[in-house]
Amino acid sequence: MLIKDFVEKFDSQDQFSVLRNSYTQIDNAWKYKPDLSKLDGFKFNQVIISGLGGSAIGGELLVNFLRNELSVPVVVTRNYNLPPYANSKTLVIACSYSGNTEETISVFQNAIKRECPLIVLTTGGKIKSLADSSNVPVIILQDGFQPRFALGTSFFSLLKVFQTLKLASSQDNTVQSISSLWKTKSVEYTTENNTAYRIAESLIGFIPVIYSVSDFTNSVGYRLKCQFNENSKMHAFHNSFPEMNHNEIVGWENNPEGKLNPVVISILDKDYHPQIKKRFEIVLRNIIGKNWLIINLESEANEFKVRLLDLIYLCDWITFYAAILRGFDPSEIDFINKLKEKLSN
Known part of the structure; x- marks a missing residue:
């Protein structure tokens, strides 16, 4: 079968098009100008990025991406609580694409109790409501994707935060190069018999x-x-x-x-x-x-x-x-959904 035949048969939510157009997520994220004025004057001695699954990988990627220029330690936590060393000089960035990830919400609440400076990256949900009521800056991510297909918006929004807070140097030229590369590769990876x-x-x-x-x-x-x-x-x-x-x-x-x-x-x-x-x-x-x-x-x-x-x-x-190619829908995550359903009950 041709690629389009496999896509029509198994790709129920058209992730093919999402992947093909991922470079637009980069462009949209980089245009966004986050208002982080509430954090003016803060001196951070460390950064903790909280997230799970597709909302956490951006943090892991950022640590590798900025490996030669980070001036403070940056760690990713995938749990319900902050590590014991987190304090008022620890910047906590809570990442939940849906806004309803219970572990990340728990970390957010933990950070509020410890008076840690906070930033939230989300599309909405409960964590946005909590952030708004606590006067915490919120970076709104581009909506409409499954979290793992939203790396273009989640990672580059996170990187923009680091640039805005001067925790990283200007990344403008590099980001433009990446967007252009993804756009070029999107053509290559959608042709028959391509490398991928x-x-x-x-x-x-x-x-x-x-x-x-x-x-x-x-x-x-x-x-x-x-x-x-x-x-x-x-x-x-x-x-x-x-x-x-x-x-x-x-x-x-x-x-x-x-x-x-x-x-x-x-x-x-x-x-x-x-x-x-x-x-x-x-x-x-x-x-x-x-x-x-x-x-x-x-x-x-x-x-x-x-x-x-x-x-x-x-x-x-x-x-x-x-x-x-193996007859599976790339969108379906039935076991994850069943687990969330049982946990909610």
Whole structure:
């Protein structure tokens, strides 16, 4: 079948068009001028980003994206409470696309009690009402998407906050480059037999095991793992170099027949430390590569930040095609919805 036939048959909410037009999310987010005047004069000694699922990955990506210029520690929390060290000098950014994520709402309330300066990123919901009643600045995200398909609005709105608060330098030129790249790639990834489609096709019957690099591309690896889970309805596993060299590597010594059919996806970058590159070479070629299929993903863009988002966009398309090629609707998340329903009761 042609791509359009798969899309018509399995893509009930037209995520194909959402992905194709994702660059417009970037443009809209970057035009937005957040009013953060309520935080004028604050001196932050750390930033905590609260979120779950598609609302959290923007924080993880931001830590990698700004890895060479952050002047204060930035951590992402995926729980109901702030860590004990959070105080009045800790900026808390609560990210909930729907506005009704119970863990993030709990963190918001916890931050109010501790008198932490707060910012909310959302489309509405309960957390916006709480923020409005507490005089907390709210950044309104572009509505109408499932959270994991809204990375263009959630990540770039978060980045705009950091730029506005001077926690990051001006990102204008870089953001323009990323938007232009996504627009160009949107044409490439929607043609027949494109790179993302071919990779997805090669994954049929396999379980992806994804390797990235800590503090560098781990956000890409984890994003890919989660997109396989939600979009493709596949188990996938993720770990990072060099940590996996000290434990998980031994697991490749033993794989009982029929128990696991892995394909290794390695997230590569030309700026990795020379020893990291050497570790990838040894592990992939001489250990794993002797018995298992390996797929290398690497961007050729000049700037690291652009390469990071180039990989993110490719991975989103891979997982979309991995869904429809296997007969699954990339929009459906039945088990998550059932869990939320039971929790609410």
